[in-house]
Amino acid sequence: MEIRTVGVVGLGTMGAGIAEVFARGGLAVTAVEADPQALARGMAALASSLDRAVKRGKLTPAQSGEIAGRVTQAGKLADLAGADLVVEVVPEQLAIKRQVLTELDRACRPDAIFATNTSSLSVTTIAAGTAHPGRVIGMHFFNPAPVMRLVEVVTTVLTDPAAAGSVSGLAERLGKTPVQVSDRAGFVANALLLPYLNHAVRLLETGYATREDIDRAMTLGAGLPMGPLTLLDLIGLDTSLAVLEVLAREFGGTRYTPASLLRRLTDAGRLGRKSGAGFYAYPDGGQVPDEAGLAAGAPGAVTLLDPVAGADAASAGRAAALAGLLAGAGIEVSRDPAAGSGLVVVAIGAMGGVLDAVAEAEAGDRSADAVGIRLVNAELAEVVPSPLTSAVAMDKARALAVKAGLRTVTAPDRPGLLVGALLYPHLRDAAAMVADGYARPSDVDSAMTLGCGYPRGPIRMLDEAGLAQAAAILSAMHAAYGDPAFAPPPLLMACASAGLALAPRG
Numbered sequence: 001m002e003i004r005t006v007g008v009v010g011l012g013t014m015g016a017g018i019a020e021v022f023a024r025g026g027l028a029v030t031a032v033e034a035d036p037q038a039l040a041r042g043m044a045a046l047a048s049s050l051d052r053a054v055k056r057g058k059l060t061p062a063q064s065g066e067i068a069g070r071v072t073q074a075g076k077l078a079d080l081a082g083a084d085l086v087v088e089v090v091p092e093q094l095a096i097k098r099q100v101l102t103e104l105d106r107a108c109r110p111d112a113i114f115a116t117n118t119s120s121l122s123v124t125t126i127a128a129g130t131a132h133p134g135r136v137i138g139m140h141f142f143n144p145a146p147v148m149r150l151v152e153v154v155t156t157v158l159t160d161p162a163a164a165g166s167v168s169g170l171a172e173r174l175g176k177t178p179v180q181v182s183d184r185a186g187f188v189a190n191a192l193l194l195p196y197l198n199h200a201v202r203l204l205e206t207g208y209a210t211r212e213d214i215d216r217a218m219t220l221g222a223g224l225p226m227g228p229l230t231l232l233d234l235i236g237l238d239t240s241l242a243v244l245e246v247l248a249r250e251f252g253g254t255r256y257t258p259a260s261l262l263r264r265l266t267d268a269g270r271l272g273r274k275s276g277a278g279f280y281a282y283p284d285g286g287q288v289p290d291e292a293g294l295a296a297g298a299p300g301a302v303t304l305l306d307p308v309a310g311a312d313a314a315s316a317g318r319a320a321a322l323a324g325l326l327a328g329a330g331i332e333v334s335r336d337p338a339a340g341s342g343l344v345v346v347a348i349g350a351m352g353g354v355l356d357a358v359a360e361a362e363a364g365d366r367s368a369d370a371v372g373i374r375l376v377n378a379e380l381a382e383v384v385p386s387p388l389t390s391a392v393a394m395d396k397a398r399a400l401a402v403k404a405g406l407r408t409v410t411a412p413d414r415p416g417l418l419v420g421a422l423l424y425p426h427l428r429d430a431a432a433m434v435a436d437g438y439a440r441p442s443d444v445d446s447a448m449t450l451g452c453g454y455p456r457g458p459i460r461m462l463d464e465a466g467l468a469q470a471a472a473i474l475s476a477m478h479a480a481y482g483d484p485a486f487a488p489p490p491l492l493m494a495c496a497s498a499g500l501a502l503a504p505r506g
C-alpha cells in the first residue's frame with residue numbers, strides 16, 4: 001500500500017518533529033493531541049522549526065507555508081478515520097500506548113497501519129493487544145526528527161511483511177534511511193547509545209572527570225557531534241532513564257543499571273533542555289569554556305620522558321610528536337631527567353603509566369612535577385596527573401598544551417584515560433551486538449551515523465583504531481575494575497589476533 005495520509009498522535013518534541021517530516025514529504029498529516037495547550041505548543045514547535053529552515057535559506061517562505069498547510073490539528077482520534085498510517089508518539093508507558101491503540105482500532109480503517117515510535121517498550125507487547133497485530137510496527141525516529149536520517153523499522157513475529165515494506169518504502173520517500181530490525185530492547189541505536197551515556201554519568205558522579213571534560217573528550221577526542229551529557233539533556237533525562245530501565249531488565253549488568261545521578265536529577269525535575277536544566281542550565285548550557293587565556297602560564301622549558309620502554313610500540317612516535325609540537329611553540333625540550341628542573345612531561349599513550357615512566361627514568365625526586373600528556377589527535381590533549389602530581393604542575397601542563405595549540409581535558413591515570421575509557425566500552429558493545437547476531441556491522445554503523453550523527457560508525461571506528469589496541473585497553477579496564485562489561489568479546493579477540501577487521505571494507 002502506498003501511504004498518502006498519516007496521523008500523528010501526541011505532539012511533544014518528537015511528535016511535532018515527526019509531523020514536520022511527513023508534511024515536508026508531501027503527505028497530508030492530522031496531528032492529534034487531546035490537551036489543547038500541548039497541541040498549541042507542538043504546533044508552535046513545528047512552526048519555529050520551519051522558520052529556522054526559512055532563515056537558513058533551506059526553504060522559501062512559500063514552501064514553508066505549503067508544508068504547514070498540510071498539517072491539520074485535531075483533538076480526538078476519531079479524526080483519523082481516513083488515515084493510511086497512524087504513528088503514536090504518546091508517553092512511554094505501556095498502558096497509555098495500549099489504550100491509544102485500542103481506540104485507534106475503533107477509529108481507523110481496518111487496513112490502516114499503526115506505528116509506534118516507542119524508544120524502549122516491546123513492539124510485540126504493544127501489537128499483541130490490538131485487533132490487527134500484523135499491521136502494528138515500530139517506526140523509531142531520532143531527535144531532532146527533521147534532521148536525523150535514521151528510521152528503525154521494528155518488526156515483530158506477528159508483523160505482516162507487506163506492512164513492513166510499506167513503512168520502509170515511506171521512510172525512503174521521506175529522505176530517511178530505514179534499518180529493519182527485530183523487536184529487542186533498545187533496538188540498535190538506543191541499545192548502544194544509552195549505556196555509553198550512562199557510563200558518562202557514572203564517570204561524572206564518581207569524580208573521574210568534570211562535566212565539560214567528559215563532553216569535550218567525546219566531541220574533540222572522538223569526533224562525535226555532541227558530548228554525552230549535552231546529548232542526555234537533548235534526549236531528556238526521564239526518557240533516558242526509562243530506556244535504561246528497560247535495557248537493564250532485558251540485559252542486566254552495570255552498563256544498563258541507571259547511574260544514581262541520572263535518577264536523582266530526574267527525580268529533581270531536571271530533565272534536560274525541555275525543563276530548562278539537566279546537566280547544564282539552558283538556554284546557555286553546554287558551551288565549553290575557552291582555555292586560550294591559560295597559555296600565559298606555560299613554562300619556557302620542560303623535561304620530556306617516554307612512557308615505560310617497550311610498553312607500547314608507538315611510544316617513541318608519540319614522544320617525538322609531542323616534542324615537535326612543544327618546540328614549535330617555542331618551548332625548550334630536554335630529554336635528560338637528571339639535568340633539568342621544573343615540569344616533567346611524560347608522553348603517555350592511552351594505557352597511561354605516568355609514575356612507571358618516572359620510576360624507570362630514575363626521576364622519582366621529580367614525581368610531584370611529573371604530568372602525563374597524551375596527544376589524542378591534532379586538536380586535543382589528555383593531561384594526566386599521577387597521584388603524586390602537584391596542582392601547580394597540573395596547571396603548568398595544561399598551559400603548556402594550550403600554548404602548543406591544543407585543547408585539553410584532565411583525565412586520571414587509568415586504562416583508557418578519559419577518551420578511551422568512554423569510547424572503547426561503547427565500541428565493545430557494538431562488537432558484541434554484531435557477535436550475538438542481532439545486527440550486521442553495516443546496520444550498526446548506519447544506525448549510529450544516521451541516527452546519532454557519528455562521523456563513522458562504531459564498527460568502523462574499532463577497525464580504524466586497531467582491534468589489538470582496543471582489546472588491550474578493554475582488557476586493562478576489565479582487569480582494573482573487575483567488571484565483565486569491559487571484557488573484549490571473543491569475536492573482537494579472535495579478529496585482533498588473526499589480524500582481521502570486524503567489517504569487510506568495500
Ligand code: 3HC
Pocket residue numbers: 049052053056058118119141142143144145146147148190193225226231235239451452453
Ligand atoms: N529541529 C529542526 N532542525 C534542527 C534542529 C531541531 N531541533 N536542530 C538543528 N536543526 C538543523 C539546523 O536547522 C541545521 O539544518 P541545515 O543544515 O539544513 O541548515 C542542522 O540541523 C544543523 O544544525 P546546527 O548547525 O544548528 O547545529 P549542529 O551542527 O550543532 O547540529 C545536531 C545539531 C544535528 C542536533 C547535531 O548536534 C547532532 O547530530 N547531534 C546528535 C543528536 C543525536 O544523537 N540524536 C539522537 C538521540 S537518540 C534518540 O533520539 C532516540 C530516542 O529514542 C531516545
